[in-house]
Amino acid sequence: MSPVPLPTVVEVQQTPPPPSPRRPSARFLLAHPAHFIALGFGSGLSPWAPGTVGTLWAWVSWLVLQHWFSVAELGLLIAAGTLVGWWACAVAAHNLGVADPGCIVWDEVLAFWLILWLAMPMGLLGQALAFALFRYFDAAKLGPVGWADKQFKGFGARGAFGILFDDFVAAFCTLLVIALWRF
Template identity: 75%
Template sequence: MPMQYDASPARPGARFLLAHPAHFIALGAGSGLSRIAPGTVGTLWAWLAWLAIAPRLSPGAQGLLIAASTVVGWWACTVAARNLRVADPGAIVWDEVVAFWLVLWLAMPMGWWGQLAAFALFRFFDAAKPGPVRWADGLFKGFGWRGGWGILWDDFVAAFCTLLVIALWRFWGL
């Protein structure tokens, strides 16, 4: 069966999730299996995981975690997309996880309302894909390492847009 160039959500299950370590990572420890809004569920999982992990690490170690998670995620997203035979499956949520970790790492400390605003902004930029996010989403398409990077890249641009809004919000004292 030839591979599809399709962004429609694949519907893997628990068997796929547990069949390979890359699948477990790419599907955000199962959060990508959600039938409703897997990207939002993956981002919620990222938020909770960050709140559990980050206090135990120095800021430098947090940055190293994000860098390592990007490299490992690139591999995992590449493998999972190839095995699902879909270029950018909706069930792959590691891109949301590592990009939202980046937002939280750079924007913290924030109270609960600030984190909720960061979550909402990130989800807006990731889902609506305005301007630069849409550009990034179309830049690296397909299968293999290029496609695996493409899965991550638009979410990093969404994270940058989120951080820009937060920086402007703080600058203007809102």
């Protein structure tokens, strides 16, 4: 009779494995506050281009929020939204069973808010250009955005950071183009 093998480090997990992949729905959206946040208050449920719809939601919500909050308060909102979003993205990705699902659009929301916060004031045409540049960098994943997208994969805090990280890099690239254009 041979002894029972001890589990290896790979076999021991701190968190239970994610469920089988599932499609988000209105029921999923409302099942947990993290889902509601991560799915961009429902904009991530769009069957067509949820990242673009989430960015549009970010743009419209920014235009409303800037009337209620000072520049400093908007910066604090982005910082707090990043911390809360990190948690929300981890929970939603785990519950969906997909490491970086397309329906999670909080990363687009935060990144586009950051762009508008740093690049404003600018007119509607400038905002539209910022929108187009950000969507291009986020979707094409060229250069540093592609690198960032590959760095942090999986579930939990590391994977959720990865969900946010590549969009922040896309925001940086957008801001760099805007800065070069202005100067």
